[in-house]
Every structure is written in structure tokens, then in C-alpha cells.
Amino acid sequence: MEKKELTDKINKLKKEKNAIVLAHTYQNIEIDEVADFSGDSLYLSRQAAKTDADIIVFAGVYFMAETAKILSPNKTVLLPNVKAGCDMADKINLKQLREFKAQYPDIPVVCYVNSTAEVKSESDICCTSANAVNVVKSLNTKEVLFVPDQNLGSYVESQLEGVKVITYPGYCPIHHRITTQDIEKQKALHPNAKIMVHPECKKQVTQLADFVGSTTAIIKSVKESKDKEFIIVTEKGVVQRLERDCLDKKFILINEKAVCGSMKLLHLEDIYNSLKNNEFEINVNEAIAQKARIAIDRMIKVNA
């Protein structure tokens, strides 16, 4: 099917079924053309919950669809490809979290939203890469356990005085494999470029940044900046969106491997099939969803 025909059919199905499409910033950019909302995962789930849509098609990965379901229990949530998982979320399961907690009794657990519903349900509070520092600060404690991302946890510790962040050894492979040599190489080629780094990168890498922030914060900062050249140290989707939106600026992706394979599984055809066949419905066990919702709501309160 031609792209135009596919887009028209998706839009028609959306109307007929009272459905909306959410597109994560790392998605193939073509999906933005049929998306009702584009952005980071929590923003998308929160926006979807506010609508009166009956169906949410989440162009993202599994844990994101779970979060959407937790925040919209009465809506049908579809993930167009059930194989779209997240290597970071898969680094810790319920049993591993319980073992981790048992090593450090009575210390609150902060859980990055890039985690399964089960892991959220066993945590005290969730956080995003945008609000992690504030969330940890809000606990007013000297020690926290942080799962699953060791790099975000260590970034949070670097931003707070007198708080020990005990991290679980999980990571996002896409960000974790970026090295200081990658930065130095790009900086040598583009000496005037500002270095914009996602806090899922290693400490040595964030230390070389001009700006550290979530994908949304990086995009906002670039758009507001007077600078003209940027080295983007996160997933390729961010570069593609910036190139589309900021025609007067130049963007350099840190390296060609900064691509999340799971995110790139989806194409317009998959969105169409998902809507047409109601595939694939994501459900979360009610007891788990209720507990996970408490951890998410606590985070939202901090940020409110």
C-alpha cells in the first residue's frame, strides 16, 4: 500500500473505532504522521488517559503499553508488535528486585518508569529521566535503592549532596555502549557543537556534556538555544525529529549504533494492522496494576 493510502486508512479506522495513536520519540518518524500525541512514554500515557478514546495504540515498547493500561484501565491498549520489548526493563524481574531489596532492608526503592509493571508494583515510587533528581530529593532520605538503570541512578547521586543512591546493575544497551571516545571523536570533528547527553549514558559520558537531560528536555533546550550545531547523545529518533523541526540547525548523532531495534520494529503497516485487527491487547493483572499505580501517582504528586 502507498504511504498516503495507508495514512488515510489509519485515520479512517481511528475515527470509526474512537482510537488514538501514541508515538514515542524513538519511533520511526513516519509514525508521527498518524500520531495524536508524540513524546516520552509517561507524557503519552498521561495524555491518553485524559482523552475519551476507547482504544490506545501505543507505538512504543511493552512496558510503555503497560503503563498506558495502568493509567487507563477502562481503555483497550494495543501494542502493534508484542516482540517490541525493552532490554533495560528486562534486566530486572520481580524475584531479582525482591533479592535486591533483601540485601538493603528498609531503604526506599525508586523505580525508573522503564521497567515492567511487576517491578513498579514492588517499588515505593517511580521516576522518569526528567524528574528522577526531584523524586529522590522528595524522599528526604540519606539512601535509596534505584532500579533498573545504574547510569540514571549514578547521575541522580551526582546531582544531590549527601544522598547515597544504591543502583541495580541494569542499563540501556543503546546508551550504555556510548563511550567518551565517541564524544571526543565527534567534538574534534565539530568543535563548535554543543554536547547534549541523555542521563542513561555512563557517568564518564555525562561528565563531558554541555547539557544533560531527558529526550524532551534535550529537544526543548535545542529549540530554545541560540547555538546552531549539536552532538546528540541519545537515540537516533531524537535527531530525526530535531532535523524535521529545526531547519536552521545542524545535528550530529553520536554514532550510527545509537538506534533502538525494538522501537524500529514498527511501521505504518503495523499501526494499520493493529487498528484493523485489535492487535495486540495488553493487560496488566489488577492487583499488580493497583500497586504500580500507587508508585506512579506518588511520582506525579512530586512533579505536580
Ligand code: SF4
Ligand atoms: S532505548 Fe533503551 S531504554 Fe529505551 S526502549 Fe530501547 S532498550 Fe529500552
